[in-house]
Amino acid sequence: MSHAATLPTRRDEDWRYADADWLAAADPVALGQWREVAVPEGETLRETSVLVEGGVTRLRIRVGKRGRYEHFALNSAGRYARLELEVALEEGAHFTFGGVTIGGGEKLQEFVTRVNHAPRSTSSQVVRAVQWGRSTGNFLGRIEIPPGSQQVDAAQNFKAILLEKGASANAKPELEIHADDVKAAHGAAIGALDEKAGFYMAARGIPPEVARKLLVRAFIADAFEALEDETQYDALLEKALAALDEAAI
Numbered sequence: 001m002s003h004a005a006t007l008p009t010r011r012d013e014d015w016r017y018a019d020a021d022w023l024a025a026a027d028p029v030a031l032g033q034w035r036e037v038a039v040p041e042g043e044t045l046r047e048t049s050v051l052v053e054g055g056v057t058r059l060r061i062r063v064g065k066r067g068r069y070e071h072f073a074l075n076s077a078g079r080y081a082r083l084e085l086e087v088a089l090e091e092g093a094h095f096t097f098g099g100v101t102i103g104g105g106e107k108l109q110e111f112v113t114r115v116n117h118a119p120r121s122t123s124s125q126v127v128r129a130v131q132w133g134r135s136t137g138n139f140l141g142r143i144e145i146p147p148g149s150q151q152v153d154a155a156q157n158f159k160a161i162l163l164e165k166g167a168s169a170n171a172k173p174e175l176e177i178h179a180d181d182v183k184a185a186h187g188a189a190i191g192a193l194d195e196k197a198g199f200y201m202a203a204r205g206i207p208p209e210v211a212r213k214l215l216v217r218a219f220i221a222d223a224f225e226a227l228e229d230e231t232q233y234d235a236l237l238e239k240a241l242a243a244l245d246e247a248a249i
Contacts, residue, residue, distance in 0.1 A: 007031065017138045017170045019080035019108050022054070034086075037061040037069070039093075044068040048232050050239055051077040051109075058084040063093040063121075070096040072227050074236055076243035078107030078135075085113045089121035097125040098223040101137035102243040104167075110138035115154065117145045122153040128223045129160035130216060131167035132247050142174040143184060150181040160190040161219055163247055217241060 007028045008015040015023065035057075039045045041064035051057065054077050063069045067090070075081050087095050101109040115123050129137030139158045160169030173186035193215055206214070220240050227233045 014112060014140060016172070017108075017110060017136070017140070018082065022080040026056075031056055034058045034060045039063040039067040039069050041065045041067055041090075044070070046070040046227075046229070046232075047072075048227075048236060049073045049083065050236070051075040051081045051083060053077050054079050054081050056082045056084065058086075060086045061095075062088045063090060063095060065090045066092040068094045068096075070226070072098045072224055072232070072236060073111065074100050074102070074240050074243070075109040075111065076102045076240070077109060078103055078105065080108045082110045082112060085111075087113065087115045087123075089115065089117050089123065091118045092120045093118065094121065095123040095125075096226050097123075097127075098226055099125075099127045099139070100220050100223045100240050101127075101129040101131070101139075102220075102240060102247075103131055103135040103137065104133035104246050105135060106133070107135040108138070109136070110140065112140045113156075114142040115144065117143070117149050117152045117154060119149050120151045121149070123155070124226065125156035126223045126225070127156075127158045128220055129158070129169045130163065130220065130244065130247070131160065131169060132163035134166040136168045136170065138170045138172075139188075140172040140174075141186070143176065143186075145175075145177045145179050145182055145184065147178045149179045152179065152182040152184070154182070154184045156186045158186075158188045159219070159222075161193055161216065162190065163193070213244075216244065 099111045127139045131137045141156045143154045145152050158171045169190045171188035
């Protein structure tokens with residue numbers, strides 16, 4: 001009870017990039033609430049989420065042996081919006097996460113994941129951020145491979161496009177590995193739109209504004225590539241592109 005009643009601050013490592021003013025005014029009881037998700041042994045569960053209002057959403061997921069959990073999310077909310085996933089994988093289980101933050105103005109949007117691996121479990125995380133104005137997109141991803149969890153394969157990848165100079169993005173990948181026979185990797189890249197690709201497309205008669213939109217669309221689609229349900233894929237991508245209407249692309 002005391003833990004639920006204590007508000008985190010930016011001194012806490014998991015909240016280092018959060019909105020300090022929002023946290024100070026938050027309801028500590030509400031902030032301490034988690035939604036529990038259990039995937040039975042050998043089964044698959046896929047969820048999608050669209051954050052359109054500010055606030056913190058926290059999920060605690062346990063995936064049974066040889067089970068599979070997939071989560072694809074769009075975070076286009078503000079002033080402050082955070083999706084937090086805490087995942088425990090049992091032997092041979094798999095976790096996929098694809099997330100996109102999109103925002104302008106003063107919005108601060110973030111994804112936070114913590115994945116604990118049992119032997120022969122796997123995980124793949126792809127996060128993309130498109131920011132403009134003075135907005136910020138964050139990804140804090142922690143992968144834990146405890147002693148004895150051999151033959152684990154875990155990867156996370158974060159990329160951000162900053163459409164204007166005042167925008168920013170932060171990545172905080174963490175790998176805690178206590179086993180030998182594992183594959184674990186992370187990558188992060190933050191920058192502007194690829195000018196060379198834009199020139200290449202312009203040389204083939206594609207107007208610059210169309211070329212830029214196509215590049216951003218492909219960039220966002222990376223995060224949803226593993227989503228096999230075409231209806232869900234199209235719906236998420238459409239909502240992501242709609243959130244870009246205010247951007248100066």
